[in-house]
Amino acid sequence: MLNPVRPGGTRQARLRTVEVRLDRCRDLPRQLRALSEHGEDPARGRVRPAEEVDG
Template identity: 55%
Template sequence: MPMDENDILARINEYVGEEQRLRERYQRRELDREEEHRRLESLEVALDQCWDLLRRRRARLEAGEDPRQEDVRPPDEVEGYLQ
């Protein structure tokens, strides 16, 4: 079942919360730097995918098209964008 905008925003909030918890665990020395870095990179990719999906769905909606036609793009596609 496709995600709606509220689902995407909820997922973004979950990822941001997880990112904050990871940083706190690192500060308390519960994680080593390598583990924190690996997990943060994974979260960054997931967040980028969510933001990308949200932007594309909103663009479709503004254009009068069905936003449900958009789906999550693969990490290599989303991470290949130039900022």
């Protein structure tokens, strides 16, 4: 659980980190579905770096 009172914007940084991780988790099932729908091997799916994932 996030601590509601952290000085210096730490809470916002932590929230951003959690958002990025969540985006990466959501990306993998989408990726697997897309590969499968286009006749490609879903085993090629991988957890991608944050820079490659659209939020």
